[in-house]
Amino acid sequence: MAAGLGWALALRRREEPFLLLAAGVVLAAVALVPLMFLGGELGKGDALRHAAHALSAPRTWALFVSSLGFATAVTVLCLAIGLPLGLLLGRADVPLRRVALWLHAFPVFVPPFLLALGWFHVFGRGGLAASTLGARLLFSWPGAVAVLALALTPVVTSLVAVGLQAIDPSLEEAALLVAGPRRTAAGILLPLVRPATALAALVVFSLAFSELGVPMFLRVPVYPGMVFSRLGGVDYAPGEAFALALPLFAVAVGLLLFERRAAGRRSFAVLGLRSREVPDLRLGHWRPVAIVFTAAAALLPVAPLAALVIDAARGHGFSELAQWIGASAWNSLFDALMAATLVLALSVVIGHAAARGRRGGVGLDALAVLAFVTPASVLGVGLIATWNRPSLQGVYGTSAIVALAFAARYGAVGLRTAAVSFSQGSEHYEEAAAIGGARFLRRLGRILVPIHARGLLAAWLLAVVFCLRDLETAVLLYPAGQEPLTVRIFTLEANGPGSVVAALSCVQVAMTAAVLAVGSALLFRRKA
Amino acid sequence: MSTSIQLDGVTVLRQGRKVLDDVSLAIPASETLSLLGSSGSGKTTLLRVVAGFVAPHLGVVRLGDALVTERGRIVLAPEERDVAMVFQDLALWPHLTVHGNLAFGLDGKKVPRTERDDRIAAILARVGLSGKERRHPGELSGGERQRVAIARALVLDPRAVLFDEPLSNLDVGLKQELLALFRELLGERRATALYVTHDPREAQALGDRTAVLDEGRIVHLGRIDDLRSRPDLPFARMILEALG
Numbered sequence: 210m211a212a213g214l215g216w217a218l219a220l221r222r223r224e225e226p227f228l229l230l231a232a233g234v235v236l237a238a239v240a241l242v243p244l245m246f247l248g249g250e251l252g253k254g255d256a257l258r259h260a261a262h263a264l265s266a267p268r269t270w271a272l273f274v275s276s277l278g279f280a281t282a283v284t285v286l287c288l289a290i291g292l293p294l295g296l297l298l299g300r301a302d303v304p305l306r307r308v309a310l311w312l313h314a315f316p317v318f319v320p321p322f323l324l325a326l327g328w329f330h331v332f333g334r335g336g337l338a339a340s341t342l343g344a345r346l347l348f349s350w351p352g353a354v355a356v357l358a359l360a361l362t363p364v365v366t367s368l369v370a371v372g373l374q375a376i377d378p379s380l381e382e383a384a385l386l387v388a389g390p391r392r393t394a395a396g397i398l399l400p401l402v403r404p405a406t407a408l409a410a411l412v413v414f415s416l417a418f419s420e421l422g423v424p425m426f427l428r429v430p431v432y433p434g435m436v437f438s439r440l441g442g443v444d445y446a447p448g449e450a451f452a453l454a455l456p457l458f459a460v461a462v463g464l465l466l467f468e469r470r471a472a473g474r475r476s477f478a479v480l481g482l483r484s485r486e487v488p489d490l491r492l493g494h495w496r497p498v499a500i501v502f503t504a505a506a507a508l509l510p511v512a513p514l515a516a517l518v519i520d521a522a523r524g525h526g527f528s529e530l531a532q533w534i535g536a537s538a539w540n541s542l543f544d545a546l547m548a549a550t551l552v553l554a555l556s557v558v559i560g561h562a563a564a565r566g567r568r569g570g571v572g573l574d575a576l577a578v579l580a581f582v583t584p585a586s587v588l589g590v591g592l593i594a595t596w597n598r599p600s601l602q603g604v605y606g607t608s609a610i611v612a613l614a615f616a617a618r619y620g621a622v623g624l625r626t627a628a629v630s631f632s633q634g635s636e637h638y639e640e641a642a643a644i645g646g647a648r649f650l651r652r653l654g655r656i657l658v659p660i661h662a663r664g665l666l667a668a669w670l671l672a673v674v675f676c677l678r679d680l681e682t683a684v685l686l687y688p689a690g691q692e693p694l695t696v697r698i699f700t701l702e703a704n705g706p707g708s709v710v711a712a713l714s715c716v717q718v719a720m721t722a723a724v725l726a727v728g729s730a731l732l733f734r735r736k737a
Numbered sequence: 738m739s740t741s742i743q744l745d746g747v748t749v750l751r752q753g754r755k756v757l758d759d760v761s762l763a764i765p766a767s768e769t770l771s772l773l774g775s776s777g778s779g780k781t782t783l784l785r786v787v788a789g790f791v792a793p794h795l796g797v798v799r800l801g802d803a804l805v806t807e808r809g810r811i812v813l814a815p816e817e818r819d820v821a822m823v824f825q826d827l828a829l830w831p832h833l834t835v836h837g838n839l840a841f842g843l844d845g846k847k848v849p850r851t852e853r854d855d856r857i858a859a860i861l862a863r864v865g866l867s868g869k870e871r872r873h874p875g876e877l878s879g880g881e882r883q884r885v886a887i888a889r890a891l892v893l894d895p896r897a898v899l900f901d902e903p904l905s906n907l908d909v910g911l912k913q914e915l916l917a918l919f920r921e922l923l924g925e926r927r928a929t930a931l932y933v934t935h936d937p938r939e940a941q942a943l944g945d946r947t948a949v950l951d952e953g954r955i956v957h958l959g960r961i962d963d964l965r966s967r968p969d970l971p972f973a974r975m976i977l978e979a980l981g
Contacts, residue, residue, distance in 0.1 A: 637828030645842030
């Protein structure tokens with residue numbers, strides 16, 4: 210009795226570390242344990258022989274290097290387009306900047322393979338602008354790089370634009386007094402936004418290196434595809450999949466080290482909103498060129514999406530939708546909402562700890578980032594190794610496993626958004642509550658969450674849309690008969706009716722747009 | 738007279754530099770001590786040590802008879818110290834009304850609802866804010882927000898009140914008016930207060946005694962007028978010049 214009371218008292222007095230511990234245990238269970246189990250699998254039976262066989266094949270390493278090159282090319286192209294575009298859309302005197310940024314950014318919330326499908330409906334056989342050369346280019350290594358770069362460039366553009374808006378206006382004004390807009394942009398603004406640029410490069414590289422849908426659709430062999438084929442295809446060999454996942458994990462650790470060095474907690478500070486307005490940078494005689502560039506960036510993503518709508522309408526895909534869609538849209542939404550809610554709960558606790566530099570918070574933030582940069586195939590294989598056992602079918606055999614996998618993979622998205630929000634609020638709000646007698650849970654519920662409600666809603670919304678667009682994680686783990694919409698489209702793509710696939714893609718796009726519209730309405734509504 | 742706040746040999750290191758260097762200080766109950774120093778002298782850090790937000794590397798802090806901090810360890814968390822603080826940026830919670838800001842601490846102490854509302858009404862009447870209970874901080878003027886901040890601190894009837902340069906951004910007229918109000922309120926309640934400022938006139942106006950902090954060390958403790966006998970000290974000359 211006395212021991213129980215003592216424990217309860219200790220718990221009350223140390224609510225913050227206990228809550229952080231609980232959040233850390235959950236995050237470790239979904240993100241760290243699978244990676245450890247992956248290592249454990251190699252010690253079983255013939256696993257080491259399989260590993261030696263898989264990793265000694267020259268083709269394995271050729272494909273690995275080629276995939277690294279693929280992700281690097283996508284990242285370089287995204288930076289080449291996204292950096293100037295972020296500067297133009299974030300700070301320059303270009304008309305309709307906000308609309309252009311929204312249009313340009315939307316594709317990042319759509320599964321990239323749908324954009325590939327859309328471009329196929331533009332340039333491919335029977336497409337709106339079909340030609341042999343166009344089709345050949347599309348179904349090639351440069352074609353796949355271009356499609357994926359167009360899908361992921363908004364990551365760079367948005368982070369750079371937001372980062373630029375967070376720079377202290379006086380730094381910019383001090384530069385403008387002694388230099389023109391061009392020198393100010395090149396010498397002051399872009400270097401100041403380097404942590405945001407580094408973060409953007411990391412996100413793009415991670416997503417490109419994980420990407421399965423675009424390369425598989427455009428017939429470009431990539432390393433994660435080889436892992437995937439060992440788990441569900443004709444080359445079924447799970448032992449080899451575990452071994453093949455190891456080099457991918459090594460890349461993930463390298464990316465984490467890069468992130469810690471180049472961005473880390475500094476990215477919390479650069480992703481805020483400035484406190485006062487400064488005049489737009491004047492482009493002078495470069496303005497017409499800039500307008501054409503931003504207009505192209507805004508309108509280009511519309512082309513593949515429009516092609517999907519046209520093809521679905523022409524082939525009566527929409528009228529056949531009910532026969533093919535099943536519960537997949539609902540499954541997508543359900544999985545995404547479950548995962549995003551779990552991500553939000555973790556983000557409130559861990560994001561706060563990371564933003565305030567609490568012991569353990571920075572380490573858990575690093576773990577979330579590691580799970581994000583780890584290719585989905587590695588995390589998926591780890592989750593299979595951990596959860597696929599008879600006693601755990603209550604989780605593995607249901608959509609809970611997809612939600613847990615999403616929470617692991619996209620936890621960093623919510624966590625970082627929440628951390629940015631917390632780090633921008635005055636620490637004095639919570640100190641005033643603490644000194645007013647409130648323990649951590651009460652401070653969290655009554656002060657921190659209400660004050661940061663918008664930031665936390667943004668974290669939840671981003672987690673929802675990232676889960677909705679996922680193919681790579683879900684395709685490895687979805688329980689029989691409960692596939693999400695992305696998986697349904699991906700599996701029908703090979704041999705389903707083209708117009709129905711296009712119509713299903715339109716549903717996916719509409720669903721994402723609706724979630725973003727509702728979320729944005731909540732985020733930007735004025736207080737009564 | 739019992740001691741309300743006591744620091745013994747408090748040293749705080751930041752990146753190898755001593756922000757506070759062997760600071761010892763005793764503030765008797767009901768006294769207001771002004772803590773005067775230039776930017777970076779360590780005065781806000783000292784306040785945060787008393788509040789429990791910073792754990793010193795060396796030294797101990799007592800509030801009344803209770804040991805609240807000892808070398809590198811927070812014994813009593815800020816929420817258990819029964820002190821109140823008025824922050825430089827006031828830190829009024831923007832999502833709560835004036836009433837909500839004042840009620841938050843009382844609710845945590847499980848003060849019955851009727852008593853809570855009576856105490857809030859009384860303190861708001863005292864600071865001249867009756868009728869503004871339902872306003873949010875964003876709907877108040879700068880002076881009104883200052884009054885809410887002091888009311889929020891005093892409504893809890895704390896063991897001590899800590900002020901972190903709350904008047905630093907105000908014009909002279911409003912500053913004089915609020916200093917007079919602070920002095921009256923602290924006097925009426927016989928509250929112990931530690932008032933951090935970089936303005937010698939504020940220090941003189943409010944403090945029974947003044948401690949001057951320079952590079953983390955207390956270089957003077959007593960009445961501010963006593964500095965007139967120390968013209969050899971550069972900081973004394975500056976302070977006396979500021980006082981005119």
